[in-house]
Amino acid sequence: MNVTTSDAASASRDPVTVVIVGAGSRAMNYASYALKHPDAMRIVGVVEPNPVRRAHTASLYDLPADRCFDSVDALVSRPQLADAVINGTLDAHHVRTTLPLLRKGYDVLLEKPVGISEAEVLALYRTAETYGRKVMICHVLRYAPFYQALNQVIRTGEIGDVIHVQTEENVDYHHMATAFVRGKFASLARDGSSFLMAKCCHDLDLISWFKTGIKPVRVSSFGRLSQFREDRAPEGAGTRCVTDCPIEAACPYSAKTLYVDRGLWPVYVWPGYLDGVRLSDEEKLAGLAGDNRFGRCVWRCDNDIVDHQVVQFAFEDGSTAAHSLVGGAAKACRTVHITGTRGEIQGELEEGVFVVRNPDPWADGRVFSEREVRIEVSGEMHGGGDHRLVEDFLRVVRGDPDAGYSTSLAHSIVGHVSGFRADVSMATGRTVEIDWDGIFV
Secondary structure: OOOOOHHHHHOOOOOEEEEEEOOOHHHHHHHOHHHHOOOOEEEEEEEOOOHHHHHHHHHHHOOOHHHEEOOHHHHHOOOOOOOEEEEOOOHHHHHHHHHHHHHHOOEEEEOOOOOOOHHHHHHHHHHHHHHOOOEEEOOHHHHOHHHHHHHHHHHHOOOOOEEEEEEEEEEEHHHHHHHHHOOOOOOHHHHOOOHHHHHHHHHHHHHHHHOOOOOEEEEEEEEEOOOOOHHHOOOOOOOEOOOOOOOHHHOOOOHHHHHHHOOOOHHHHOOOHHHOOOOOHHHHHHHHHOOOHHHEOOOOOOOOOOOEEEEEEEEOOOOEEEEEEEEEEOOOEEEEEEEEOOEEEEEEOOOOEEEEEEEEEEEOOEEEEEEEEEOOOOOOHHHHOHHHHHHHHHHHHHOOOOOOOOOEHHHHHHHHHHHHHHHHHHHHOOOEEOOOOOOOO
16 A cells, blocks of 8 residues: 655645554544544554554554554554554653654654653654654643633733733542552652643643743742542541442442442553453452552552642743642532733633623623623533544644644643743742743754
8 A cells, every 4th residue: 555655645635644652542532533534534553562452453443464563663663654643652651652753754643741851852842843743742622612712812802911820620539549549640750740740731731822922931839749648548448449448438539439330441440441351340349359559548559649739930921820730629620710901711611611801890880891601512521622633633744734733842842841840849849940042943
């Protein structure tokens, strides 16, 4: 088969050909766009070290054996197979797997965060510039209709110049327990990403987007691990939910309740789930009683990341911003409050509603006028941004001059550098300066 290159694809209306690298939940979600729109995108290969996931992906996209690889090295040892790659590997593998792909000639849609250190993120950026490759970061919230509409209000000047941005993300109790206490993002030392960068580089990116063209120059941050540690365990708590815990039935973090009764996040909790095997409840309970890490008491895990953090920014124009991250909340939600010189915007992503207020002493006896903007977001992951991001990536690969390319690697660097510096501030207890000279080539 004669596979087009990225340059040729820009002049062709054939589907953009894509290789999946890391067949986890995020990459597979983006790749599923090809199932709905085969005329626009076609999956032609997969790189996945897990043989079960690799076989599942091959079956889903009818891939021959010679298009299925266990490593990026095996892929790049072959002639270029596709126009682009969707890289959904784990955070610590993002940069080292993307560098050889760029050198080979692939454009890349890269899951966030870009990397686990400022130095490696900048090294990736400079390599992409050297080889002239297009790299888009999966900051899907820029493509969510809620934030698109909100940012449009800012761009029109309706609230004047932005002088303060306040955002907050509340991570609900089961997401916190599964991903950040029991799961693969629980340890900075082991997994590479801080809580802030693993969960909130979306939010840091939104702040930089709302302040497009104006960079932060100072950052400070405070946070700690307060809840999910052994000295906060309730009286009587055991070590594993289904073996020695007399209070399990009343605990919101019960592994039995979350992973057996409610069946939440089976791909994370049950290895081999993708091979089509559905475990019985008895088999699941036996796993949670054994060495399955998701059966552990949340107060007796080996997690070391913070569970709440606040970040404060000072921008070069004198404006400010703050982001709060809280784990273990009852309800998952992202909120935003933006204050300008002539008005303000306040809303919540999950509700799909924001209000715009402007000073008006004659508005029904109040001192402001108010209008509501409602966006339908029900049932949409990331507010409907996932596949809109993919659509724009395909336009970028084709060389479409109308592509937004909003989440290019160059755009993403501002939020990433800010986040890495925020973690330095939290660790050292001091305000950290950001000198942008020399960061961009």
